[in-house]
Amino acid sequence: xxxxxxxxxxxxxxxxxxxxxxxxxxxxxxxxxxxxxxxxxxxxxxxxxxxxxxxxxxxxxxxxxxxxxxxxxxxxxxxxxxxxxxxxxxxxxxxxxxxxxxxxxxxxxxxxxxxxxxxxxxxxxxxxxxxxxxxxxxxxxxxxxxxxxxxxxxxxxxxxxxxxxxxxxxxxxxxxxxxxxxxxxxxxxxxxxxxxxxxxxxxxxxxxxxxxxxxxxxxxxxxxxxxxxxxxxxxxxxxxxxxxxxxxxxxxxxxxxxxxxxxxxxxxxxxxxxxxxxxxxxxxxxxxxxxxxxxxxxxxxxxxxxxxxxxxxxxxxxxxxxxxxxxxxxxxxxxxxxxxxxxxxxxxxxxxxxxxxxxxxxxxxxxxxxxxxxxxxxxxxxxxxxxxxxxxxx
Amino acid sequence: xxxxxxxxxxxxxxxxxxxxxxxxxxxxxxxxxxxxxxxxxxxxxxxxxxxxxxxxxxxxxxxxxxxxxxxxxxxxxxxxxxxxxxxxxxxxxxxxxxxxxxxxxxxxxxxxxxxxxxxxxxxxxxxxxxxxxxxxxxxxxxxxxxxxxxxxxxxxxxxxxxxxxxxxxxxxxxxxxxxxxxxxxxxxxxxxxxxxxxxxxxxxxxxxxxxxxxxxxxxxxxxxxxxxxxxxxxxxxxxxxxxxxxxxxxxxxxxxxxxxxxxxxxxxxxxxxxxxxxxxxxxxxxxxxxxxxxxxxxxxxxxxxxxxxxxxxxxxxxxxxxxxxxxxxxxxxxxxxxxxxxxxxxxxxxxxxxxxxxxxxxxxxxxxxxxxxxxxxxxxxxxxxxxxxxxxxx
Numbered sequence: 001x002x003x004x005x006x007x008x009x010x011x012x013x014x015x016x017x018x019x020x021x022x023x024x025x026x027x028x029x030x031x032x033x034x035x036x037x038x039x040x041x042x043x044x045x046x047x048x049x050x051x052x053x054x055x056x057x058x059x060x061x062x063x064x065x066x067x068x069x070x071x072x073x074x075x076x077x078x079x080x081x082x083x084x085x086x087x088x089x090x091x092x093x094x095x096x097x098x099x100x101x102x103x104x105x106x107x108x109x110x111x112x113x114x115x116x117x118x119x120x121x122x123x124x125x126x127x128x129x130x131x132x133x134x135x136x137x138x139x140x141x142x143x144x145x146x147x148x149x150x151x152x153x154x155x156x157x158x159x160x161x162x163x164x165x166x167x168x169x170x171x172x173x174x175x176x177x178x179x180x181x182x183x184x185x186x187x188x189x190x191x192x193x194x195x196x197x198x199x200x201x202x203x204x205x206x207x208x209x210x211x212x213x214x215x216x217x218x219x220x221x222x223x224x225x226x227x228x229x230x231x232x233x234x235x236x237x238x239x240x241x242x243x244x245x246x247x248x249x250x251x252x253x254x255x256x257x258x259x260x261x262x263x264x265x266x267x268x269x270x271x272x273x274x275x276x277x278x279x280x281x282x283x284x285x286x287x288x289x290x291x292x293x294x295x296x297x298x299x300x301x302x303x304x305x306x307x308x309x310x311x312x313x314x315x316x317x318x319x320x321x322x323x324x325x326x327x328x329x330x331x332x333x334x335x336x337x338x339x340x341x342x343x344x345x346x347x348x349x350x351x352x353x354x355x356x357x358x359x360x361x362x363x364x365x366x367x368x369x370x371x372x373x374x375x376x377x378x379x380x381x382x383x384x385x386x387x388x389x390x391x392x393x394x
Numbered sequence: 395x396x397x398x399x400x401x402x403x404x405x406x407x408x409x410x411x412x413x414x415x416x417x418x419x420x421x422x423x424x425x426x427x428x429x430x431x432x433x434x435x436x437x438x439x440x441x442x443x444x445x446x447x448x449x450x451x452x453x454x455x456x457x458x459x460x461x462x463x464x465x466x467x468x469x470x471x472x473x474x475x476x477x478x479x480x481x482x483x484x485x486x487x488x489x490x491x492x493x494x495x496x497x498x499x500x501x502x503x504x505x506x507x508x509x510x511x512x513x514x515x516x517x518x519x520x521x522x523x524x525x526x527x528x529x530x531x532x533x534x535x536x537x538x539x540x541x542x543x544x545x546x547x548x549x550x551x552x553x554x555x556x557x558x559x560x561x562x563x564x565x566x567x568x569x570x571x572x573x574x575x576x577x578x579x580x581x582x583x584x585x586x587x588x589x590x591x592x593x594x595x596x597x598x599x600x601x602x603x604x605x606x607x608x609x610x611x612x613x614x615x616x617x618x619x620x621x622x623x624x625x626x627x628x629x630x631x632x633x634x635x636x637x638x639x640x641x642x643x644x645x646x647x648x649x650x651x652x653x654x655x656x657x658x659x660x661x662x663x664x665x666x667x668x669x670x671x672x673x674x675x676x677x678x679x680x681x682x683x684x685x686x687x688x689x690x691x692x693x694x695x696x697x698x699x700x701x702x703x704x705x706x707x708x709x710x711x712x713x714x715x716x717x718x719x720x721x722x723x724x725x726x727x728x729x730x731x732x733x734x735x736x737x738x739x740x741x742x743x744x745x746x747x748x749x750x751x752x753x754x755x756x757x758x759x760x761x762x763x764x765x766x767x768x769x770x771x772x773x774x775x776x777x778x779x780x781x782x783x784x785x786x787x788x
Contacts, residue, residue, distance in 0.1 A: 051724075051725075051728040051730055052721070052724065053725060053728075053730040053732045055730065055731065055732070056731050056732065056735070057732070058455075058712070058732065058735060058736070059716070060712065061452075076728075080724070080727065080728055081699065081720070081723075081724040081727070081728075085699065085700055085720065085724075088700055088702075089700065089702055089718060089720050089721070090702070095718070095720070095721050095724075096721060097716040097717055097721075305475065305479065306479055306482055306483065308482075308483055308484070318452070318454065322453070322491040323491055324483060324489070326475070326479065326483050326489070327446070327483070327489050327490060327491075329475075330445075330446065330474070330475040330479075330489075331445075331447060333474065333475070334445040334447075334470075334474055334475075336445055336447040336449065337449065337450050337731050337734065338447045338449070338450065338451070338452065340731065341450070341452060341735070342452070
């Protein structure tokens with residue numbers, strides 16, 4: 001637990017929140033994010049605990065596999081069990097027994113992707129709960145109030161996330177997001193939380209530039225890059241990231257929402273991103289797919305039935321140190337829920353460990369070589385392009 | 395890991411297996427069962443890992459909550475993934491990564507309770523798999539062969555488990571069980587496994603006496619009391635246990651199969667039983683019910699929605715030390731599988747810890763007081779007789 005290490009006078013840095021850029025190699029950054037619940041070395045990958053639970057894992061297992069930051073979803077927790085209940089139980093850290101930092105999103109993305117019959121106006125969004133069909137309204141002030149009740153270390157401005165291509169929709173959604181960003185900053189009172197702005201604009205570089213410049217002028221503690229990894233091409237994503245790196249201030253953390261795969265994390269870091277989150281590792285695990293650095297294994301495949309080797313010979317996670325592909329396949333076929341737990345441990349460890357290795361290589365000045373070798377490895381060793389299901393990453 | 399500590403000349407004691415009766419208070423016994431995978435202090439409660447997995451828990455979590463012995467099911471593992479696959483993977487300990495002792499049942503109970511369209515004859519049983527309808531045959535030799543392939547420390551003779559009341563059926567099933575017991579002993583070759591005989595006879599004391607005397611004359615390493623906790627009354631169960639205690643040799647371990655609840659475990663120990671197993675704690679957990687020493691909590695109950703207290707204030711398990719009823723209820727309502735994990739940890743800890751306390755009280759000569767206080771506690775404090783589902787304990 002870190003108390004207020006610094007008391008920077010700028011109101012942009014919240015009392016107990018500070019980002020220190022430790023070193024940089026080309027555009028890749030290694031830093032430390034100081035929060036009321038401890039220091040986060042960056043780059044960092046955050047497992048997703050949508051409903052105040054990273055699916056199938058205890059907080060102890062998450063700590064053991066090296067998780068430092070986790071994400072929880074405002075939309076889900078507002079609907080169930082309710083932010084007031086969580087506040088009454090001492091806040092999200094206490095409720096779910098996670099002593100390290102937590103980030104909550106704003107609910108924006110979920111309202112636009114999950115809720116039914118939503119109606120957007122300049123003031124906010126009215127929507128039907130996907131759980132029971134009840135009607136609700138979210139707006140910037142409400143989203144901040146919920147996030148203050150939840151009590152995460154890092155919270156997000158309420159935004160409208162638009163599909164990447166339609167220019168008119170993106171322009172409109174971006175302008176609305178800017179308007180809402182101002183209201184979020186105004187509404188936010190807790191000084192032990194860092195509020196991040198979310199840059200929108202789809203794949204349109206002029207809109208992204210406008211969004212970035214507008215939000216930078218405001219007192220956010222960090223910036224999230226929203227609306228990526230939602231259907232655009234790799235080239236389009238990289239073009240946006242290149243521009244973001246050029247425009248964003250060096251001294252504030254940068255968070256690429258909903259990414260992702262080992263390859264995308266590496267690309268993000270090459271473009272100067274500090275933070276990532278994604279449901280992919282735990283969702284793949286529940287669909288029997290193991291992530292390796294360079295591909296995926298579909299563990300239900302009959303060829304693993306008597307395979308005594310672990311998912312990955314070189315992996316140091318609890319699952320790979322103790323269980324064979326044969327056993328994991330048996331658990332899957334026998335519908336034992338332990339399969340989700342064990343594969344989730346491996347998948348999360350893969351991304352977290354990769355991020356740690358990348359940080360180390362940046363600190364030691366050999367990130368270039370690391371990245372080159374990694375891309376070669378991907379090309380050469382792709383162990384299996386299997387038919388594991390494709391997911392929206394969020 | 396214990397190598398062969400003793401090399402008793404009697405072929406009844408298998409090479410690396412020995413039971414030491416450490417002390418006794420009235421009929422209650424505290425002992426040590428030495429196995430190739432370590433010493434088991436008795437009385438012992440064994441969690442059930444039917445398909446080579448104690449549902450929703452990793453072996454590490456089982457170790458942390460104090461499990462020493464676990465049970466796995468011959469019937470299920472023979473059908474899936476197959477005992478030959480498990481043997482090829484190094485045996486059950488290696489396959490499921492459980493380094494402590496394992497007990498396998500014989501498949502008898504499951505053939506009679508789970509399989510479809512079974513046909514029993516003197517030689518064995520033909521049955522249809524409950525998984526895919528394929529036809530199979532189990533007999534004493536096959537059951538032992540499967541259990542040798544699985545490689546548990548303690549294995550069971552193949553038996554016919556009959557419903558408790560019909561006298562004719564019980565007589566017939568018992569005689570068959572005796573015949574099969576002889577064949578099991580003859581078939582069993584591995585000297586690193588202890589083979590237990592199973593006493594049958596339903597609620598009929600004369601049959602139980604005959605079964606006990608017959609099996610005692612043979613070279614079993616221990617005795618299981620089968621066919622209880624399957625619908626008979628408490629009084630009927632106790633009458634059988636009283637008789638068993640009277641007839642069974644002091645120097646061999648006694649195992650009451652499929653029991654049970656805190657109260658039944660205590661009653662068993664009062665009647666001289668050393669070993670117990672039951673699916674109840676993990677099955678209740680998957681149905682949202684928490685075991686306490688004296689009752690059950692149905693955690694889905696709305697009254698727990700904002701209850702900050704743990705399941706049991708006095709419990710030292712990981713779940714009670716870290717999570718509120720409010721959080722557990724949220725996980726249940728939100729269908730997060732972590733609820734099964736956390737409640738299983740608590741439920742298993744409750745039974746294992748109770749058994750440890752009982753052992754301690756026997757060692758210290760105060761078991762009488764312990765038992766008296768416990769029964770008073772049950773009478774006085776029954777926290778909740780709720781409508782949680784009733785289960786067959788097996």
